[in-house]
Amino acid sequence: MSQHRHPGAPGRAGAVPTLPDLPEATVARLPEYLRALHNLADSGHETVSSEGLANAAGVNSAKLRKDLSHLGSYGTRGVGYDVALLIEQIESVLGLTQCRSVALVGVGNLGHALAGYDGFATRGFRIAALFDADPARVGEEINGLVVRHVDELSRVAAEQLISIGVIATPARAAQAVADQLVAVGVTSILNFAPCVLSVPEGVDVRKVDLAIELQILSFHEHRKASLTALPGTAGSALTALPGGLAATDTQEAIGT
């Protein structure tokens, strides 16, 4: 995760036109709200209540209101939130008003899929360049982009501003790639390699490890299995457990 520092605490000066350092948990949920809002806009909704948006995003309505309150009062009491306005605001806060360029390093199994994933383009990201260290892969064309050798990274980065670097290499190559990315000025990295990256301060790294997700699920499976083996209530003993049961961030079943 990213670590940042609190700069000196300056007193609040008047209104809030700039970014009032959002809580990290809120930032992590804003993209989910944004996706839900786009869905609502597509289906013709012009306004939405906190309850409605919270349901669509899979969170508690109080949490949603608090999250949104952090970026200002863009709702209307008694009515709800204007969908278009809220989209605009969240995109502004997330810095999505500009299309950001992504450099993808490692065009193996996973990288190949990422290069072809249209979920990036549809949400304001453009894959600007593909790299790989394997000469056999250099020159291959994926989705209209030619794979270049990773050593060309600095040259390519000089041509176009790279906003985010994505690492989809094997673990043993990830740190070297990260170093190269940092060297060309990339300060945000999304790491799919199963390893810890060491980066200088000011560089944000987010990690996605598919196996870890499975292992976390495995734990819950294991726990549930050992609970059913316990005495007494067979069947769905789960529903009888106290509220603290699944403390994961999994969404609850949305009541109808």
Add this chain to the structure above:
Amino acid sequence: MSQHRHPGAPGRAGAVPTLPDLPEATVARLPEYLRALHNLADSGHETVSSEGLANAAGVNSAKLRKDLSHLGSYGTRGVGYDVALLIEQIESVLGLTQCRSVALVGVGNLGHALAGYDGFATRGFRIAALFDADPARVGEEINGLVVRHVDELSRVAAEQLISIGVIATPARAAQAVADQLVAVGVTSILNFAPCVLSVPEGVDVRKVDLAIELQILSFHEHRKASLTALPGTAGSALTALPGGLAATDTQEAIGT
């Protein structure tokens, strides 16, 4: 805190003693520790200090000690942790002593990559079956597995116990797939589709959304960029550049 329990005599029939409900944050880190421990074991280390393991896992040493303390006292003061023993314990807690079967639904761009990802097999997971709704994809063989039609899910699930379901379909198909998985008894789902799943209580859902990760990074990029602007520039309107908003819809291109 509560009593740490002993692993129990191996001769005794009966499962590992009941799991002392671990904090969820701890559970999420255990797989990372496990990976670091395997690396250490491979490089010949027999013991490791909390400081060393914490570095390898990218966390604070105090946090690591507290995490490990939740599963018992498996360290030796003045020495550190026995690597092999700790691996054994964490794998036991995570329920990784048995190989878990995974059903993967959606063999599109991402699903194809997941089916070929060896990071699953190397960490105790076996992809037991592949499914897709597109008849054109049914019958295709990936990594030695034949893609079956999703309607066969219940029949296949009857043959072999499915521990975890992975959804890699377009968003519009995800809920139906989730319902089918739940219907055949799956209680753990890993969802790659960008949507909220509604599942009954007792079913765990973890979500991985690649675009969301990028958007979170985008926020930090945006914040860093606005910090580099001198603090003297107060009140620079963020929305001053609405020329060509690239805010396309979240409508996913459906491939199946």
Add this chain to the structure above:
DNA sequence: CGCGATTTGTGCACGTCTTCACAAGCGCCT
């Protein structure tokens, strides 16, 4: 115009997570 229905925004209390700091325990050396 005023009133009631509705919904936002938020103060407050509570629970969870993180970090510090240190006592307790272990091994080694003299």
Add this chain to the structure above:
DNA sequence: AGGCGCTTGTGAAGACGTGCACAAATCGCG
């Protein structure tokens, strides 16, 4: 044996995140 250095395990305190409950604000309608 005894002391010394090192490391774990753990209270305690603080930071952070969550959810309740309600006042404030707005709209629609008679």
